[in-house]
Amino acid sequence: MLGLDHIAVAGETLDQAASHVTAALGATMLPGGQHARFGTHNRLLGLAPGLYLEAIAIDPAAPPPPDARWFGLDGFAGPARLDKWICRVPDLDAAIAALPEAGRRVDLARGDLRWSMAVPLNGRLPFDGLFPALIEWQVPQPPGSSLPPSGLTLRRLTLRHPQADALRDRLAPHLDAPLVQFETGPAGLSAELDREDGAALCLT
Secondary structure, eight states: OBEEEEEEEEOSSHHHHHHHHHHHHOOOOEEEEEETTTTEEEEEEEEBTTEEEEEEEEOTTSOOOSSOOGGGGGGOOSSOEEEEEEEEOSOHHHHHHHOGGGOEEEEEEETTEEEEEEEOTTSOOTTTTTSOEEEEEOSSSOHHHHSOOOSEEEEEEEEEETTHHHHHHHHTTTBOOTTEEEEESSSEEEEEEEETTSOEEEEO
16 A cells, blocks of 8 residues: 655755745755765655655756656756655555556665665656655665654645546555545645644645
8 A cells, every 4th residue: 555655845956945845834954865866865854643844856966867867857947846745655566566657666775774666767757747656665764753853744735636536546546645635626736734833834
């Protein structure tokens, strides 16, 4: 089954992506690292319950990767925005067999982290990028359980797309993510979060 692992804000630069998060949520993101395989870098923020938020962008200091970057970042343009959702799976090969449109397996590492992801050859996920990216962690404590708490809790993640019903139906036999909702409308993601002081926040 697919369970929600984290959500990602993309930007033309990492500073733009992280500043977008800070402006919406009032939280400063923590350093992440580089992804040499895809020429990107990130910053991270822990979210309850057991999730996290990633800001990601092309790393201008990294050499170009041998093929398309993940998350469609080669074609990303415009203001930073909540752009991707990532689901963890216990067996990535089995998940790809069930959902081949997710892409091919790519094994990755950064520091002490080890994981595998499904990445399309062209870097672009179906449904205008709103098909979930699939991840299989190979460490006992992935970021969702190891990052310090931020005082922010994800209450709802809403996926809007003109073909939202088709996306929901495609994922329904495999998805176990109660916080995720599907709505018909212009393509985009929005996250509703609660802060420990009682404030209700929205990230788009």
